[in-house]
Amino acid sequence: DIQMTQSPSSLSASVGDRVTITCRASQSITTSVNWYQEKPGKAPSLLIYAASNLQPGVPSRFSGSGSGTDFSFTISGLQPEDFATYYCHQTYNIPWTFGQGTRVEVK
C-alpha cells in the first residue's frame, strides 16, 4: 500500500498568514494527489485535484504543487473560514490512501 505521510499534524496560524502543508508518498505517484478540506460535522470538500488543479468554485488562495513523491498545499492569506482539517489523498493505486490530516487552528 502507498503511505501518505502528511505534516504537520496540526498548526496554529492567524488570519492573513500563509500556510503550507506537505505530503510525502512512499513511492512515486506522478501527480495523482488531491487535497480536501473538512470542517466539523460536514463532509469533506475537494479543493485541489491532480496535485495542482484548482477545483471549480474554490478560491484562488488555495494552491497545490508537486510530483513524484513530494507534494505541498498552500493557503495564501488564511481566511476565518479556512480553519479546518486538510487531507491529502492518492488515487494512483488501489487501495487509495489518505494522509493523516492537518488541523489548522487559530493562533
Added chain:
Amino acid sequence: EVELLESGGGLVQPGGSLRLSCAASGFTFNNYAMIWVRRAPGKGLEWVSAIIGSGHATFYAASVQGRFTISRDNSKNTLYLQMHDLGADDTAVYYCAKYGGYALTYYYYGLDVWGPGTTVTVSS
C-alpha cells in the same frame, strides 16, 4: 444541483449487518465511479470501497474485504454498501462520494461530490 444523500446508518450489534444506500441526483450517474469513505471517531479519512460506472468492477480496502459488498443500481441512481460481520472498528461516519471519472484507471481525478454522511455505530 449535484447531490448525494446517504441513508441506512444506525446502531447495530457486533456481528450484525447493515445496508447503506446513497441516492444520487443532478448528474449522469452511470458515467462515474462511486466511492465509500469512512471516518472513525477521532481518526482520519479511510477509503473503503469503489465501483466503476457500469458496476462491473469493484474494489475494497483490506479491512473490509470479504465482509462488505459495494453495488449500484444505475436505473435508480443509487449506490449501496452491504456490510456484514460488523465490529467496533467499523463504527464511523460513512460517506459516499462521486469520483471524477468512469473508472479508477485514470487517476487524475478527485472525489468532487460528497454526501453529508450516515453514522454507523457498532455496539452491544
